Amino acid sequence: MLEAFAELSTPLVADACVRGDVPLRAAPPGIGSVVPGRRIAGRALPTRHYGSVDVFLEAFGRAGQGDVLVIDNGGRLDEACVGDLAVLEAEAAGLAGLVVWGLHRDTPELVEIGLPVFSYGSYPPGPVRLDEREPEVLAAARFGPHLVSGDDVVFGDDDGVLFVAAEHVEEVLATAHQIRLTEREQARRIRAGETLRRQTAFDEYLARRAADPSYTFRWHLRRIGGAIEE
Numbered sequence: 001m002l003e004a005f006a007e008l009s010t011p012l013v014a015d016a017c018v019r020g021d022v023p024l025r026a027a028p029p030g031i032g033s034v035v036p037g038r039r040i041a042g043r044a045l046p047t048r049h050y051g052s053v054d055v056f057l058e059a060f061g062r063a064g065q066g067d068v069l070v071i072d073n074g075g076r077l078d079e080a081c082v083g084d085l086a087v088l089e090a091e092a093a094g095l096a097g098l099v100v101w102g103l104h105r106d107t108p109e110l111v112e113i114g115l116p117v118f119s120y121g122s123y124p125p126g127p128v129r130l131d132e133r134e135p136e137v138l139a140a141a142r143f144g145p146h147l148v149s150g151d152d153v154v155f156g157d158d159d160g161v162l163f164v165a166a167e168h169v170e171e172v173l174a175t176a177h178q179i180r181l182t183e184r185e186q187a188r189r190i191r192a193g194e195t196l197r198r199q200t201a202f203d204e205y206l207a208r209r210a211a212d213p214s215y216t217f218r219w220h221l222r223r224i225g226g227a228i229e230e
Helices: 010-019 054-060 084-092 107-113 166-191 202-211 217-224
Strands: 040-048 068-072 080-082 097-101 117-119 140-143 146-149 152-157 160-165
Touching: 010 152, 010 160, 010 166, 040 054, 040 097, 040 146, 054 068, 054 084, 068 140, 068 152, 080 097, 084 097, 084 107, 097 140, 097 152, 146 152, 152 166, 160 166, 202 217
Parallel strands: 040 068, 040 140, 068 097, 097 117
Antiparallel strands: 040 152, 140 146, 152 160
């Protein structure tokens, strides 16, 4: 999956979801990689954190090679729920990375380990609570407004994290590649002196919009084969 994502980005995947009417499910703003430049792509391995690392160890027993551990810690900013030992164990279990709806700690050690970890940031204290587990603890993880399950694929880079239903991934990635090629060609032409306004027939768009206020720039781009907004 990471190889298929290699030439793409989360903005391209997001635009492809919009173009294909695939639900756009992005992690909340602020979720980023501990080490800038790290990328992840893999099947979601969901888990919910209740104050103890045992739930992660249990999830690792179910992991497939290249899975991404998706940790639901409720977006809490009063504790770090994952550190170096959990990440080392994730690496030993063959995971491709971790995405945390919450905070991490042991940052220097995580940098040294090198396995991609995405979170809101670092915080020294770990959990001091131990809450009652829900039945869905290993079946689905909440991440912002979204519910993530093993039927989803996770994509992450410096722009953030996306969740895409596995049944749509092939279609979404193919569309993302098409958008990438279109945008790269548009960028090349701008550098060569052909403005984006000229490429997108912007004057024509303004004239059409004046005659028909319902005519949007997005529809105009689709009609002429351009790519900026999606």
